[in-house]
Amino acid sequence: MGLFRTAVAREEKQTNMTVYVPTSNADEVSTRLILSEDAFMAMLYLERRRAERGRKRYVLLLVDVREAIAGKQKARTIATIGRTLCAVTRETDIIGWHVDDNILGVIATEIGTASAEEVRSRISQKLHAAFVQALGSLLASQISISFHFFPDEPMGNDDDKGTGNKAHYPELAKKKPGRRLALGFKRIIDVCGSLLAMIVLSPFFLVITLAIKLTSEGPVLFSQERLGQHGKKFRFLKFRSMRTNCDSKIHQEYVTRFIAGDTSLAKDAGPVPTFKIQRDPRVTPIGSFLRRTSLDELPQFWNVLRGEMSLVGPRPPLEYEFKAYDIWHRRRVLEIKPGITGLWQVEGRSRTQFDEMVRMDLKYARAWSLWLDIEILLRTPIAVITGNGAH
16 A cells, blocks of 8 residues: 655546545555545445445444644644545545545445454554554544444444444435425324324224223233334334233244245245234234234324324334344335335235335335325225235
8 A cells, every 4th residue: 555645635526536646656556535425425325235235244434533623734634634544544445524524434345254343443553553643642632433333233332323323324314305394294294193093093992992801811002112213212002912921932933034034934824924923822812803904003103193103114123023134124224214004014914025025115215205105094994904915
């Protein structure tokens, strides 16, 4: 890797990149690029998609330079930090602005199987020593570095927020003004719709409550921890359809196999395995009816009113479901807020294989509009009444 004796910054109009050009020296055979924020975010998006498909790990380093460049010699300090990063990182690593003039990013690819702690320790020591040498101990101490591994373990440590780590998903952080406005209207529809539904359906709430109380012992409502958007946990409500004190291991084992595409499930589940266990011995007779008609979902209007869910969106997973996800599956809990009903509920419901369910959720998130929500809401009663694909 060539060392930079002088640096001349110039703007590339076509690619919007800042280029550090080395002096003409036979020893300096490489030219390193410090990408603009837009260009760096585009590269980060592409690298994440490659990692999702190729299952190759990378680590995103975020170098916060705000305090270090607060002095009078801002331009010179930025140039020194940029040269230092270029000098101590590999030529294949990608460097650019994660937040213009505030946070530099480094995408270190192909990090192999080394543990996160090992990679963090090795790179931290190397960068700290380089910054002290280039800037002095005072300025170097004002630079903070955070590490964000991909793929990371769900619900990880302080640096790795599992699926909630937005640093890997720049396209989600920057919503166009028109989309932000539409999402505001979506929230208004959620509040008004959930309030109206709870009032209109109150007789059903009363009848179902009595039916559950008269046919089985235990509480009327079933509360369960689920993962919302960005992995935020919340208490998910349903009318209880199972006997109390049931072991969840049977469902965990089944769902893990279903997500992995285990074809042997078809022996018990029919030609197409379903997301829900058929003939589940834990389900009460009244619970079976509630599930087929989706009436057990009615208490989730309270989750919508609280802002934890939306009327329309992907179904919120259990934590052990999320841990069984493939890397690309995780985007379904990032793209948009979970909902009571959604595209796969009205098109496939339990008949749909898991990969196809995820593709429908991602398709919905990409093509989302208020009109699409309205279409799905109008189709939901038909899906509930027919019970086609429900279990």
